[in-house]
Amino acid sequence: MAAAKSERSHRAPHSQALGLRFLLLAALSILLLVVDHRNNHLDTVRKAIGATVYPLRVLVDAPVSTWRWINESSVSRNELELENSRLNAERLLTYSRLQRYSALEAENSRLRAMLDATERVQNRVRIAEIMSVSANPYRHVLVINKGSRDGVYDGQAMIDDLGVIGQVIETELLSAQGILISDPDHALPVEVNRNGLRTIAVGMGEYDRLDLPFLPNNADIREGDLLVTSGLGGAFPAGYPVAVVASVLRVPQEPFAEVSAKPAAALNQVRELMLIWQEDVAAIAGDEEARQHEDDLPNDEADEIAEKEPDDNRDDKNNTAAEESEIGPGGQADE
Amino acid sequence: MSSNSAARRLPILGCIVVSLMLAIAPIPAWADAYRPDWVALTLIYWSMLLPRNYSIGWAWVTGLILDVAQGTLFGQHALALSLVVYITVKFHLQIRVFPVLQMTATVFAILALYQFILFWINGVAGINSPAVTYWGPVIAGTLVWPVLSMIYANVRYRSSAGG
Numbered sequence: 052m053a054a055a056k057s058e059r060s061h062r063a064p065h066s067q068a069l070g071l072r073f074l075l076l077a078a079l080s081i082l083l084l085v086v087d088h089r090n091n092h093l094d095t096v097r098k099a100i101g102a103t104v105y106p107l108r109v110l111v112d113a114p115v116s117t118w119r120w121i122n123e124s125s126v127s128r129n130e131l132e133l134e135n136s137r138l139n140a141e142r143l144l145t146y147s148r149l150q151r152y153s154a155l156e157a158e159n160s161r162l163r164a165m166l167d168a169t170e171r172v173q174n175r176v177r178i179a180e181i182m183s184v185s186a187n188p189y190r191h192v193l194v195i196n197k198g199s200r201d202g203v204y205d206g207q208a209m210i211d212d213l214g215v216i217g218q219v220i221e222t223e224l225l226s227a228q229g230i231l232i233s234d235p236d237h238a239l240p241v242e243v244n245r246n247g248l249r250t251i252a253v254g255m256g257e258y259d260r261l262d263l264p265f266l267p268n269n270a271d272i273r274e275g276d277l278l279v280t281s282g283l284g285g286a287f288p289a290g291y292p293v294a295v296v297a298s299v300l301r302v303p304q305e306p307f308a309e310v311s312a313k314p315a316a317a318l319n320q321v322r323e324l325m326l327i328w329q330e331d332v333a334a335i336a337g338d339e340e341a342r343q344h345e346d347d348l349p350n351d352e353a354d355e356i357a358e359k360e361p362d363d364n365r366d367d368k369n370n371t372a373a374e375e376s377e378i379g380p381g382g383q384a385d386e
Numbered sequence: 387m388s389s390n391s392a393a394r395r396l397p398i399l400g401c402i403v404v405s406l407m408l409a410i411a412p413i414p415a416w417a418d419a420y421r422p423d424w425v426a427l428t429l430i431y432w433s434m435l436l437p438r439n440y441s442i443g444w445a446w447v448t449g450l451i452l453d454v455a456q457g458t459l460f461g462q463h464a465l466a467l468s469l470v471v472y473i474t475v476k477f478h479l480q481i482r483v484f485p486v487l488q489m490t491a492t493v494f495a496i497l498a499l500y501q502f503i504l505f506w507i508n509g510v511a512g513i514n515s516p517a518v519t520y521w522g523p524v525i526a527g528t529l530v531w532p533v534l535s536m537i538y539a540n541v542r543y544r545s546s547a548g549g
Binding site: 072073081082086088093097100101103183189190220221228236319 | 403406407410411412415441442443446449450451454455456457458459460461462464465468469472475476507508511513519
């Protein structure tokens with residue numbers, strides 16, 4: 052009651068100050084918007100606020116993770132045995148493939164040495180869990196539970212067991228935000244695995260579709276072609292599967308073919324993903340970018356991705372080396 | 387006195403925190419287009435009832451947190467929420483005494499404005515946003531408003547009765 056009375060007695064000055072305060076804060080917001088949009092000077096502020104958001108994320112994630120824990124801890128012995136035998140079989144299969152792989156790798160590096168090419172290094176990977184996905188339907192962004200403390204850096208590539216998922220766009224101390232390859236703002240340089248044809252795959256805002264808008268009508272591409280990362284942007288290491296071409300439509304009077312592809316990774320179903328630490332990325336990217344500029348590819352998108360070249364990954368290797376051992380040789384990604 | 391007001395603020399702070407959590411909670415993709423603007427609804431309610439305690443400053447700070455949580459442009463939700471709360475506080479004496487239907491219609495208009503601001507900033511910044519998804523949160527928010535305001539009225543009654 053007392054509050055209501057004081058409210059009324061102070062109403063006149065209050066409502067005057069209200070408009071002023073609104074104008075002030077609106078101007079401040081617009082300033083923040085412009086600064087944030089033009090350049091990334093606000094990263095530290097974002098990180099500070101991000102630290103306060105982290106407990107919220109954990110709380111939001113708690114029911115889901117509790118449910119998963121209950122599910123996992125209440126599976127029957129029978130199911131566990133089944134899973135165990137299945138995993139054993141898979142492991143055998145993987146090992147047999149891996150044997151062949153190491154032989155191939157040795158051969159590859161020998162051949163490369165012969166050709167005097169730069170020997171590519173294996174990438175380090177580490178598993179991260181997805182904490183939440185973007186609430187904004189316009190953007191395909193997710194939050195993972197590894198942050199700058201774990202050595203995650205902006206522009207880092209994220210994959211799952213089937214293919215490329217996206218890349219990190221913002222790191223906080225304990226978590227990081229990643230953009231999916233299906234986000235309308237995302238484009239990544241790819242090549243057709245069959246013939247090495249290079250192009251750009253652009254997100255369309257749909258989880259099961261990427262577009263390849265820069266392919267001329269006579270390009271050698273057909274349904275079922277596997278698209279892999281070309282490594283040209285520098286953000287993604289080369290050779291990871293990205294998508295499978297789903298449809299190719301050639302309209303004779305149009306200069307470009309309408310090609311769409313289905314992402315190899317199940318973008319809206321992943322719970323865990325792998326972060327890739329690239330070694331010697333600067334050397335490889337610099338080398339290839341020089342070549343890229345001679346190409347007839349539209350370079351805008353590629354450059355945009357190339358700008359996010361990670362440069363702070365060197366000091367993080369010591370931290371990550373310890374945990375990599377648990378992933379084992381199966382987790383080591385190929386080039 | 388100050389501890390008393392702190393105890394009174396706690397439930398309302400809780401409401402804001404819960405609305406932030408609802409705003410970032412993972413839900414299926416099809417439902418995502420119809421996620422009500424929980425934070426906007428919450429701020430509308432409390433700034434309408436307690437305009438002296440929960441005004442633009444709160445809306446702005448909450449908006450910044452929402453921006454970081456959702457990964458949108460820094461200041462986008464802050465600006466939109468400030469405008470929403472400004473309008474609400476400006477007309478809080480009228481809105482407060484509206485019957486439910488009329489109040490819901492007002493909330494609909496405010497939510498549409500809120501979405502428009504977000505949409506507009508996206509457009510200016512060159513971020514693609516399909517126009518179809520514009521009305522989903524507005525309609526969903528309007529539909530949940532009567533229930534939400536009843537829940538909040540209950541929170542308010544209990545907190546003021548207890549403290």
